[in-house]
Amino acid sequence: MSASAEIHDIEEGLALQPKFDASGLLTCVATDAQSGDVLMVAHMNDEALRKTIATGDAWYFSRARQSLWRKGETSGQVQRVVEMRLDCDQDAVWIRVEQTGAACHTGRRSCFYRAVTATEGGTQLSFVDADRLFDPKAVYHK
Amino acid sequence: MSASAEIHDIEEGLALQPKFDASGLLTCVATDAQSGDVLMVAHMNDEALRKTIATGDAWYFSRARQSLWRKGETSGQVQRVVEMRLDCDQDAVWIRVEQTGAACHTGRRSCFYRAVTATEGGTQLSFVDADRLFDPKAVYHK
Numbered sequence: 109m110s111a112s113a114e115i116h117d118i119e120e121g122l123a124l125q126p127k128f129d130a131s132g133l134l135t136c137v138a139t140d141a142q143s144g145d146v147l148m149v150a151h152m153n154d155e156a157l158r159k160t161i162a163t164g165d166a167w168y169f170s171r172a173r174q175s176l177w178r179k180g181e182t183s184g185q186v187q188r189v190v191e192m193r194l195d196c197d198q199d200a201v202w203i204r205v206e207q208t209g210a211a212c213h214t215g216r217r218s219c220f221y222r223a224v225t226a227t228e229g230g231t232q233l234s235f236v237d238a239d240r241l242f243d244p245k246a247v248y249h250k
Numbered sequence: 251m252s253a254s255a256e257i258h259d260i261e262e263g264l265a266l267q268p269k270f271d272a273s274g275l276l277t278c279v280a281t282d283a284q285s286g287d288v289l290m291v292a293h294m295n296d297e298a299l300r301k302t303i304a305t306g307d308a309w310y311f312s313r314a315r316q317s318l319w320r321k322g323e324t325s326g327q328v329q330r331v332v333e334m335r336l337d338c339d340q341d342a343v344w345i346r347v348e349q350t351g352a353a354c355h356t357g358r359r360s361c362f363y364r365a366v367t368a369t370e371g372g373t374q375l376s377f378v379d380a381d382r383l384f385d386p387k388a389v390y391h392k
Contacts, residue, residue, distance in 0.1 A: 122364075193378070
């Protein structure tokens with residue numbers, strides 16, 4: 109196939125041809141199926157992607173721990189996938205999920221609990237939707 | 251600072267301390283401020299992040315072209331940032347945007363125009379919200 113035919117196939121085809129990065133990972137964005145809020149951004153390797161599709165539970169690959177991980181297996185804060193979408197160049201997926209409790213390891217519903225705003229000569233963060241739904245010390249025992 | 255104090259500072263602090271990857275990039279998720287749909291996933295280097303914060307227009311860093319890029323500078327399909335959020339470990343940002351026209355270079359509103367579903371023994375893609383809002387050949391002249 110020519111390069112342009114190959115790009116056309118990836119962008120317009122109906123075959124899953126995930127484009128993993130040099131570490132073998134795709135980017136995954138999980139949003140709340142009800143509110144539309146972004147809950148987290150994480151990574152999937154081939155196995156995590158296939159397990160997520162097959163089981164309807166969100167599986168990820170932890171870059172820090174270098175291991176496959178079913179979301180909520182320690183915390184109980186599981187994600188059931190309502191819909192999975194794939195992007196144009198097949199290097200990112202978007203999952204709309206029913207999130208039990210909180211997605212973030214800090215105990216917040218979403219990992220994105222701080223807003224960034226411009227100030228004169230700089231930037232400033234402020235907490236938004238930052239209530240904790242669980243105590244991470246109690247859940248992770250560390 | 252100890253490692254745990256440093257993590258606490260990154261997760262609970264009000265200072266922007268972006269954790270760029272080995273290529274100097276953050277992951278950025280852009281969602282439609284009205285519908286909540288994920289429009290695209292792209293990357294920002296330090297300059298793109300600072301220009302986005304300072305100007306309120308979305309700027310990215312293209313890994314393919316290795317260059318800074320103001321979203322819409324060629325296509326006219328600009329993104330005005332309504333809100334920027336930062337995630338717990340400061341390696342990803344979420345921007346809620348007012349998208350002019352279409353975010354995807356294929357002419358679709360969102361890059362995520364295909365759904366992934368499980369079939370017996372495999373997966374299948376299907377087009378969802380895949381109408382083109384512009385003709386990429388006319389816009390990009392290629």
